[in-house]
Amino acid sequence: MSTLPLSRDQVRRVDQISIEKYGIPGLILMENAGRAAAEVIHTVAPAGSIAILCGKGNNGGDGYVIARHLDIVGRKVKLFSTTGLSDLGGDAKINATIADNLGIEIEVCDRKDSLNAEAILAYSVIVDCLLGTGAVGNPRGRIADWVRIANASEAMRIAIDLPTGLDCDTGQANIPTFVADHTITMVAPKIGFNCGEGSTVVGKVHQVGIGIPCRVVDEAR
Numbered sequence: 168m169s170t171l172p173l174s175r176d177q178v179r180r181v182d183q184i185s186i187e188k189y190g191i192p193g194l195i196l197m198e199n200a201g202r203a204a205a206e207v208i209h210t211v212a213p214a215g216s217i218a219i220l221c222g223k224g225n226n227g228g229d230g231y232v233i234a235r236h237l238d239i240v241g242r243k244v245k246l247f248s249t250t251g252l253s254d255l256g257g258d259a260k261i262n263a264t265i266a267d268n269l270g271i272e273i274e275v276c277d278r279k280d281s282l283n284a285e286a287i288l289a290y291s292v293i294v295d296c297l298l299g300t301g302a303v304g305n306p307r308g309r310i311a312d313w314v315r316i317a318n319a320s321e322a323m324r325i326a327i328d329l330p331t332g333l334d335c336d337t338g339q340a341n342i343p344t345f346v347a348d349h350t351i352t353m354v355a356p357k358i359g360f361n362c363g364e365g366s367t368v369v370g371k372v373h374q375v376g377i378g379i380p381c382r383v384v385d386e387a388r
C-alpha cells in the first residue's frame with residue numbers, strides 16, 4: 168500500500184480518477200473507508216461508548232458507515248449531525264438514511280440552540296467526521312463549537328481522514344483544530360501531517376486502503 172504522503176488535491180484526484188476513469192462508485196469507496204476505520208476504532212478503543220460527529224460532506228458520510236460497522240460488532244454508538252439528513256447529498260445521504268433506517272441513534276443539531284455539549288462529553292470516544300479534504304480555512308459555526316467541546320473532553324479523540332481544522336497541505340492548525348489521539352487516514356498520509364503543527368494534532372496515524380490499487384494512487388501524483 169502506498170505510504171508516500173499526498174496533497175489535498177492529489178488525494179481528491181485519486182477519488183476522481185477511481186470513480187470517473189475506473190468506474191469504482193464513490194459509495195464503494197465510502198463503504199471501504201468506513202468499514203476500515205470502524206475496525207481501527209474497535210481495536211484502539213475496544214470498550215466504551217462512541218460519539219461520531221458528522222459534518223455535511225463525505226467526511227460526515229464516512230461517519231454513518233463507521234457507525235453501522237461499529238453497531239454490527241455490538242458497540243454503543245450515537246451520531247451527532249450538524250445538518251438535517253434531508254440536507255445531505257450523494258453518498259453521505261445514502262449512508263445517513265441507511266443508519267437511520269437501522270435505528271442507529273442520530274441527533275441532528277442544525278440550530279445553534281440545539282447544541283447538546285453535555286451529551287457529547289458523556290462519551291468515552293469522540294470521532295471527528297466533521298471536515299476532511301473539502302475543508303477550507305478556519306472551521307466555522309457549529310463545526311468550530313463541536314471541535315472545542317471535543318478538545319475539552321476526557322474522551323479518546325479519533326479523527327477521520329484528517330483532524331478538522333488542520334490544513335492537510337501546510338500543516339497549519341487553524342483555530343480551532345481537533346486534537347486527535349489517533350488519525351485514521353484514507354489512501355495515504357497527507358503532506359501536512361509531518362509539517363507545521365501537523366504532528367501535534369494527528370496523534371498516531373493509521374493509514375487505511377479503500378479499494379484503490381497503488382498504481383491508481385500513483386497516477387494522481
Ligand SMILES: NC(=O)C1=CN([C@@H]2O[C@H](COP(=O)(O)OP(=O)(O)OC[C@H]3O[C@@H](n4cnc5c(N)ncnc54)[C@H](O)[C@@H]3O)[C@@H](O)[C@H]2O)[C@H](O)CC1
Binds near residue numbers: 200308
Ligand atoms: N479517496 C478518498 O480519500 C475518499 C474520501 N472520502 C471522504 O470524503 C472526504 C471529502 O469529502 P467532501 O464532501 O469533499 O468534503 P468534506 O466532507 O471535508 O466537507 C465539505 C463540506 O464542509 C463545508 N466546509 C468547508 N470548509 C469549511 C469550514 N472551514 N467550516 C465549515 N464548513 C466547511 C463545505 O461547504 C462542504 O459542504 C474525505 O476527507 C474523506 O473523509 C470518501 O468517503 C471516500 C473516498
Ligand SMILES: [K+]
Binds near residue numbers: 226
Ligand atoms: K475529520
